[in-house]
Every structure is written in C-alpha cells, then in structure tokens.
Amino acid sequence: xxxxxxxxxxxxxxxxxxxxxxxxxxxxxxxxxxxxxxxxxxxxxxxxxxxxxxxxxxxxxxxxxxxxxxxxxxxxxxxxxxxxxxxxxxxxxxxxxxxxxxxxxxxxxxxxxxxxxxxxxxxxxxxxxxxxxxxxxxxxxxxxxxxxxxxxxxxxxxxxxxxxxxxxxxxxxxxxxxxxxxxxxxxxxxxxxxxxxxxxxxxxxxxxxxxxxxxxxxxxxxxxxxxxxxxxxxxxxxxxxxxxxxxxxxxxxxxxxxxxxxxxxxxxxxxxxxxxxxxxxxxxxxxxxxxxxxxxxxxxxxxxxxxxxxxxxxxxxxxxxxxxxxxxxxxxxxxxxxxxxxxxxxxxxxxxxxxxxxxxxxxxxxxxxxxxxxxxxxxxxxxxxxxxxxxxxxxxxxxxxxxxxxxxxxxxxxxxxxxxxxxxxxxxxxxxxxxxxxxxxxxxxxxxxxxxxxxxxxxxxxxxxxxxxxxxxxxxxxxxxxxxxxxxxxxxxxxxxxxxxxxxxxxxxxxxxxxxxxxxxxxxxxx
Amino acid sequence: xxxxxxxxxxxxxxxxxxxxxxxxxxxxxxxxxxxxxxxxxxxxxxxxxxxxxxxxxxxxxxxxxxxxxxxxxxxxxxxxxxxxxxxxxxxxxxxxxxxxxxxxxxxxxxxxxxxxxxxxxxxxxxxxxxxxxxxxxxxxxxxxxxxxxxxxxxxxxxxxxxxxxxxxxxxxxxxxxxxxxxxxxxxxxxxxxxxxxxxxxxxxxxxxxxxxxxxxxxxxxxxxxxxxxxxxxxxxxxxxxxxxxxxxxxxxxxxxxxxxxxxxxxxxxxxxxxxxxxxxxxxxxxxxxxxxxxxxxxxxx
Numbered sequence: 070x071x072x073x074x075x076x077x078x079x080x081x082x083x084x085x086x087x088x089x090x091x092x093x094x095x096x097x098x099x100x101x102x103x104x105x106x107x108x109x110x111x112x113x114x115x116x117x118x119x120x121x122x123x124x125x126x127x128x129x130x131x132x133x134x135x136x137x138x139x140x141x142x143x144x145x146x147x148x149x150x151x152x153x154x155x156x157x158x159x160x161x162x163x164x165x166x167x168x169x170x171x172x173x174x175x176x177x178x179x180x181x182x183x184x185x186x187x188x189x190x191x192x193x194x195x196x197x198x199x200x201x202x203x204x205x206x207x208x209x210x211x212x213x214x215x216x217x218x219x220x221x222x223x224x225x226x227x228x229x230x231x232x233x234x235x236x237x238x239x240x241x242x243x244x245x246x247x248x249x250x251x252x253x254x255x256x257x258x259x260x261x262x263x264x265x266x267x268x269x270x271x272x273x274x275x276x277x278x279x280x281x282x283x284x285x286x287x288x289x290x291x292x293x294x295x296x297x298x299x300x301x302x303x304x305x306x307x308x309x310x311x312x313x314x315x316x317x318x319x320x321x322x323x324x325x326x327x328x329x330x331x332x333x334x335x336x337x338x339x340x341x342x343x344x345x346x347x348x349x350x351x352x353x354x355x356x357x358x359x360x361x362x363x364x365x366x367x368x369x370x371x372x373x374x375x376x377x378x379x380x381x382x383x384x385x386x387x388x389x390x391x392x393x394x395x396x397x398x399x400x401x402x403x404x405x406x407x408x409x410x411x412x413x414x415x416x417x418x419x420x421x422x423x424x425x426x427x428x429x430x431x432x433x434x435x436x437x438x439x440x441x442x443x444x445x446x447x448x449x450x451x452x453x454x455x456x457x458x459x460x461x462x463x464x465x466x467x468x469x470x471x472x473x474x475x476x477x478x479x480x481x482x483x484x485x486x487x488x489x490x491x492x493x494x495x496x497x498x499x500x501x502x503x504x505x506x507x508x509x510x511x512x513x514x515x516x517x518x519x520x521x522x523x524x525x526x527x528x529x530x531x532x533x534x535x536x537x538x539x540x541x542x543x544x545x546x547x548x549x550x551x552x553x554x555x556x557x558x559x560x561x562x563x564x565x566x567x568x569x570x571x572x573x574x575x576x577x578x579x580x581x582x583x584x585x586x587x588x589x590x591x592x593x594x595x596x
Numbered sequence: 597x598x599x600x601x602x603x604x605x606x607x608x609x610x611x612x613x614x615x616x617x618x619x620x621x622x623x624x625x626x627x628x629x630x631x632x633x634x635x636x637x638x639x640x641x642x643x644x645x646x647x648x649x650x651x652x653x654x655x656x657x658x659x660x661x662x663x664x665x666x667x668x669x670x671x672x673x674x675x676x677x678x679x680x681x682x683x684x685x686x687x688x689x690x691x692x693x694x695x696x697x698x699x700x701x702x703x704x705x706x707x708x709x710x711x712x713x714x715x716x717x718x719x720x721x722x723x724x725x726x727x728x729x730x731x732x733x734x735x736x737x738x739x740x741x742x743x744x745x746x747x748x749x750x751x752x753x754x755x756x757x758x759x760x761x762x763x764x765x766x767x768x769x770x771x772x773x774x775x776x777x778x779x780x781x782x783x784x785x786x787x788x789x790x791x792x793x794x795x796x797x798x799x800x801x802x803x804x805x806x807x808x809x810x811x812x813x814x815x816x817x818x819x820x821x822x823x824x825x826x827x828x829x830x831x832x833x834x835x836x837x838x839x840x841x842x843x844x845x846x847x848x849x850x851x852x853x854x855x856x857x858x859x860x861x862x863x864x865x866x867x868x869x870x871x872x873x874x875x876x877x878x879x880x881x882x883x884x885x886x887x888x889x890x891x892x893x894x895x896x897x
Binding site for chain 2: 253338339340341342343344345346347348349351352355356359437438439441442443444445446447448449450591592593595
C-alpha cells in the first residue's frame with residue numbers, strides 16, 4: 070500500500086493532468102449539445118448530417134439511438150474521451166512499471182524489503198485507483214446535467230463513467246502485460262500504442278463496413294456495445310472487467326518469468342555502427358531518426374485507414390438526400406474535400422504531437438547534461454536548439470509527405486470523385502505549417518524557460534478541441550480560426566488561399582528564432 | 597600562447613538569492629596540472645561551468661585562453677576537453693558512436709589515440725551506452741577527452757566511478773597530457789589523487805577562495821607531523837621541554853608521541869628528541885589532507 074502511495078505521489082502530475090483533461094472534457098461538453106441546437110428540427114438535421122458524414126463515422130463510429138443530446142454526446146465526446154483514455158493508459162501504465170525499472174528507481178525500492186511481485190501489484194493498484202477515479206469523476210461530471218440536458222440520466226452517466234474507466238483499465242493492464250515482454254520502456258510504449266492503433270482500426274472497420282460485431286473485440290468499441298443512455302448493458306462491463314482481471318493475471322505470470330530490467334524479448338545491445346557527422350545537425354538527425362520512422366509509420370497508417378475506409382460512406386453521403394442546410398454545413402460542398410479535410414485535421418494533430426515531443430527533446434537533453442557535452446565540444450550556444458528545430462521541421466515534412474503520398478495512392482482505388490489523389494495529398498501535406506508553428510512555439514518556451522515547456526501542449530490541445538468539437542458545439546468561426554489545423558485550402562480549387570499557411574510559417578519562424586536567441590542569454594539548465 | 601590558461605578574478609555566480617560562487621580568484625598557468633579542491637557544494641562545478649561558458653558570471657572577470665567564455669564559448673571550448681562528474685550520454689548510441697559524435701562536433705580527431713585509450717581503459721565501444729555502468733560511461737568521456745587535440749583538460753571529479761586499476765591509468769594519462777604541454781584543471785575531492793598529480797592547488801569553501809598556490813609552498817607553510825617512541829622517563833622530560841614551546845598540554849605525553857609542529861619549530865623539536873635518545877623518530881611534511889581539513893575544521897567549529 071505504501072508503494073502505491075509512493076507511485077501516486079511520484080506520478081501525480083502525469084495522472085492528475087490526464088484526469089483533469091478527461092473529466093473536464095466530459096463535464097464541460099454535455100450541455101453544449103442541448104444549447105447549440107435551439108429547435109428539435111435543427112438537432113434532427115445535425116444528427117442526420119452526422120450520420121451521413123463519412124469522416125465522423127470513421128472517427129467516432131455510428132451515431133445510433135434517438136439522437137438526443139445525450140446520445141450525440143456519447144457518440145462524439147465518448148469516442149474522443151475513450152481514445153484519450155487509451156493513450157493515457159499506455160503512458161501511465163508504462164511509467165509506473167517499466168520506466169520506473171529503467172530509471173533504476175525500483176532497484177532501490179526492491180532492496181528495502183519488498184517482495185519480487187510487490188512493485189507490479191503496487192502499479193496495478195495505481196491503475197485500478199485511477200480507473201475508479203475516472204469512473205466516479207466522469208459519472209459525476211455528466212450526471213449533474215440530469216434534468217437539464219435531454220436524455221441524460223444518472224444510470225446512463227454511471228454507464229458512461231464506467232465505460233471511460235474500464236477502457237482505461239483494460240488498455241492499461243494490457244500495456245502492463247506488454248511491458249513484461251518488451252526489452253525496454255520505450256519499446257513497451259511503442260507496443261502499447263500499436264495495440265491502441267489496432268483497437269481503433271478494428272472499431273473503424275466495424276463502423277464503416279457495417280460489421281458492428283467487430284466492436285466486441287476492441288476496448289475502444291466498449292462505448293458502442295454498452296450504449297450508455299440508451300441500453301446501459303451492464304453485463305458488457307462485467308465481461309470487460311473479467312478481461313482486465315485475466316490480463317492482470319497474465320502480466321503477473323509473465324513478470325515472474327523475466328529478469329529485472331529486461332523483457333522476455335532481449336534487446337541487441339552491441340553493434341558495429343559508426344556515426345560520422347560534421348555538426349550538431351548530424352547528431353540531432355541521428356537521435357531523431359528512430360522516432361521519425363515510428364511516427365511516419367503511425368501517421369501513414371492513420372491516413373491510409375482514412376483513405377481506405379472512406380469509400381462506402383462518401384458514396385452514401387453523395388447519394389443521400391443532402392440539400393440546403395446540410396450542404397452549407399459541409400462547407401466546400403464536396404464531400405470528398407470535406408472528408409479529406411477532417412482526415413487532414415487528425416493527421417495534423419498527430420504530426421504536431423510528434424513535432425512538440427521532438428523539440429522537447431532539447432529540454433530533456435539539457436537537463437540530462439547531454440547539451441553540456443555538446444557545447445563543451447566547441448558548439449555554439451544557440452546551435453543545439455536550432456538544429457533540433459530544423460530536424461523537427463524536416464521530420465514533420467517526412468512524416469507528412471510519406472502519409473500524403475501513401476493516401477494519394479490508396480484513396481483513388483477506394484473513393485471515386487474529382488481530384489481524389491490531389492486532395493488526399495494536399496490536405497495531409499498542408500498540415501506542415503501547423504506542425505512547424507507548434508514546434509516553433511515549443512522552441513520559444515524551450516529557449517526562454519525550460520521549466521515552462523509543459524505549456525507547449527496548450528495550443529495543441531486547444532486547436533484539437535476547436536477543430537474536432539467546434540462545429541457541433543457551435544463555436545463561432547472566428548474563434549475556430551484561432552486553431553492551427555483548419556487553414557488548409559482545397560488543393561483542387563482554382564485559387565487556393567495560401568495566406569493562412571504563410572502566416573503560420575511566419576509565426577513558426579519568428580517563435581523559433583526568438584527561442585534560439587533566448588538560449589544565448591541564459592544559463593544552461595542542469596540536473 | 598598566453599602565460600595563464602585560466603584567469604578568474606572576483607567571480608560571483610548567484611542563483612536567485614544564493615551565491616554559489618562568491619568572489620573567487622583562480623589562476624592556472626599554461627602547462628600546469630592544477631588541483632581544484634572543495635567539499636560538496638563548495639562551488640567547484642559552478643565555477644567549471646562558468647569557465648566553459650555554460651553559465652554566465654554574475655560579476656567578475658573570467659578569461660580562458662585570454663577570451664571571455666560567456667562571449668566566445670565555442671572558440672574557448674573548441675580547445676577544451678571536458679569531463680563532467682555526472683556523465684550523461686545518449687542511451688541509444690554505442691560508445692563508439694558517442695566518440696564519433698563528440699569528435700565530429702569538435703571537427704578534429706585523433707582516431708589512433710582513441711583506439712589506444714579505449715583498449716587501455718578496457719572499454720568495449722560497440723556496446724550501447726544504456727548497458728554501460730557509471731564507470732564505463734566515464735571511460736567513454738575520458739577517452740574522448742584525452743584523445744582530443746585540445747590544449748586544456750577540465751576534469752570535474754573524473755574518477756568517481758573508476759576502480760583502482762583505472763585510477764592508476766587515469767593518473768598516467770594526466771601525466772602524459774602534462775608532458776605534452778597540455779594544461780589540466782582537476783577538480784576533485786580525492787586528495788591523494790590531487791597530491792599525486794598537481795603542482796598547484798586552489799582550495800575553495802562556500803564559493804570563496806581559502807588557499808591557493810604551489811603545493812610545495814603550501815606544505816612548507818603548514819605544520820609537519822613528528823612522531824617518536826619514548827620510554828616513561830623520556831616522556832616526562834620531553835613533556836616538560838615541549839610545554840614552553842606551546843606544543844604540549846599540562847598532562848604527560850604518551851609512549852607514542854605524535855605532534856603537529858610548525859615549520860620553524862621543527863629543528864628545535866627534532867633536536868630535543870635526538871637529545872633524549874627517542875626511538876623511531878619520523879618527520880613528515882604536511883599532507884594535502886591536513887591543509888584541507890585545517891580550513892574545513894576551523895570553520896566547522
């Protein structure tokens with residue numbers, strides 16, 4: 070129990086930040102679905118639009134049920150919150166298990182009279198407590214709207230909260246089991262995110278191909294199978310609870326079969342490679358190479374999935390009876406363009422996450438004493454951050470060009486319509502200015518105050534919320550335009566409006582230059 | 597080449613309200629091995645980071661090779677090899693790749709020397725850094741530092757993870773570097789190591805200079821240790837005659853005499869011991885440890 074408290078204390082910021090994000094997102098949006106649509110007619114139109122929008126079917130699943138604010142909330146926010154819960158589950162689960170071991174923290178604890186299985190039990194207890202906290206938090210945050218928002222009931226809120234908590238728990242325990250296999254914490258994280266990706270892909274196939282039964286196989290389909298506010302199938306929750314328990318048992322069994330500090334899969338720890346560089350750029354590029362490859366694969370998979378799954382639903386929306394109000398809601402009027410715009414937003418979100426993480430490496434290297442080594446070898450003070458920004462910009466470009474090229478190849482085989490390949494490529498690559506803008510903002514923080522680099526995530530999260538939730542929550546377009554992801558013009562248009570992208574690039578360059586200049590005016594951060 | 601490789605006058609470095617270094621003077625002649633001593637938290641590493649241009653001095657004049665490191669960090673560090681006390685390296689590179697990277701950043705390289713040193717230190721450079729122990733990580737940086745074509749070695753507690761065999765090798769590397777005309781600033785709290793290697797030392801405490809100079813001169817100024825074995829009668833006579841010199845308390849002295857004697861009194865004390873025919877007389881010049889402890893114990897009271 071003491072170990073559980075120690076872990077909670079050590080990771081209170083990580084767990085706390087995700088808890089706030091998930092619960093706040095759930096609680097703050099429920100009533101939005103009521104107030105945005107004044108009349109029942111308007112809401113019915115929006116529901117109809119959502120049912121025929123291929124991109125949102127791919128992202129969130131099928132909007133079933135009566136179309137009350139509660140069911141719209143479960144469909145859209147439920148999908149986003151459960152994906153966030155799955156991502157958080159991997160991060161938290163690896164942090165409290167393998168990362169703790171790789172850091173050498175656990176070695177000290179285990180020498181204090183703890184049994185071999187105690188650390189794993191402590192970590193599992195942390196995950197269970199977090200899941201319970203999220204269940205209660207989401208239940209309360211949503212349940213209080215009972216009577217104010219149509220369709221919200223306390224029992225439905227409990228089911229919703231349990232779906233969020235259980236999604237977290239199942240993915241987290243699965244990640245703990247994978248952490249016993251992977252050779253290192255970083256490897257375990259990649260395995261964990263791959264699993265989340267597969268879980269999402271299964272859910273997307275289930276919803277876009279009308280194979281709803283597949284949803285039973287994925288934790289991200291839990292929301293669709295439990296159906297909070299509609300059927301509240303409690304027994305599904307019980308089944309998944311049993312799955313979590315079994316996975317925990319598996320993790321404990323696996324942990325007994327491996328050495329401390331090593332996974333069941335051994336890593337290669339000897340190689341004959343050389344690193345011939347002429348400046349800090351070469352070093353930064355070499356250090357970022359692996360993560361660029363991993364992110365390229367991940368983002369290209371997301372883009373290709375979008376392209377491949379779009380076929381049936383784009384067709385459906387074109388055949389559907391979409392007139393007047395609906396057509397205006399689709400913006401450009403062409404469903405293909407709208408589809409790829411949404412796909413581009415998701416691609417932009419993921420590549421920007423890469424960009425922020427990549428620039429943040431500079432701060433991590435600085436506090437770990439690595440930058441000191443680089444500077445003491447005759448490097449200019451501004452160079453490490455500058456090279457990191459350049460590598461980030463180039464890495465983002467690689468990710469986006471690869472993704473754009475692959476989707477441009479796949480999309481025409483799945484979707485027919487005008488300029489499919491051009492649009493698939495354009496909407497992906499067009500996110501580059503957004504990614505560099507967020508990288509520049511991160512560089513500004515890293516240059517000025519390494520302690521404040523957590524602020525790097527704020528515009529990313531804000532822009533994501535505005536882009537994904539803005540339309541259905543009725544956020545005014547002026548406010549939505551403050552986000553960075555929705556400025557990509559239609560590449561097939563006669564005169565694409567490139568000004569917003571140029572503004573983003575100018576902001577990126579200015580912020581990066583200021584950040585790099587700021588490093589020369591402050592002490593190196595150490596320890 | 598300038599006569600002084602490092603010149604520091606009145607260096608002050610504040611972090612918020614705390615002065616980590618408070619008016620320090622330090623001067624290191626070109627070509628000498630200079631010991632930099634102080635307890636944990638005395639300000640050694642802070643000073644070293646100012647010398648490398650990693651920290652900017654709050655006040656004072658700092659010159660390395662005649663340049664201000666805050667303004668010309670790259671020009672200065674290109675001629676410096678730095679070994680930090682806590683060696684952090686990129687965990688997903690091999691030792692060889694780290695050597696490649698550091699040499700690549702510097703732009704000049706002596707691969708033959710690197711290979712020779714890696715062999716001597718029994719370092720397997722093909723292994724990933726994350727599998728290295730603390731000592732092995734330190735070896736990577738030591739190999740890079742000694743093999744680089746630099747004029748000044750700044751070693752900040754470089755041997756804290758090395759075993760005695762490697763410590764021996766480290767000392768011969770420092771001597772070799774000095775013989776080749778390179779300047780060495782060795783920050784340490786292993787006094788035997790400094791005593792073995794350094795011609796001059798600077799002792800600092802709470803960020804201030806307490807003593808600096810050639811080790812030989814400092815030994816002269818300090819008290820020497822005199823020991824002898826005495827019979828009971830001899831002890832009584834010796835105690836009586838030591839008292840006027842202020843070297844013995846009111847009680848009798850034991851059969852194993854052990855005295856700390858200022859330099860000017862040594863002839864008198866040795867004469868006295870010879871006169872009473874004491875056995876096993878030894879006279880040892882002050883050790884660095886005595887110099888060091890004197891400054892630290894005085895303050896501790």
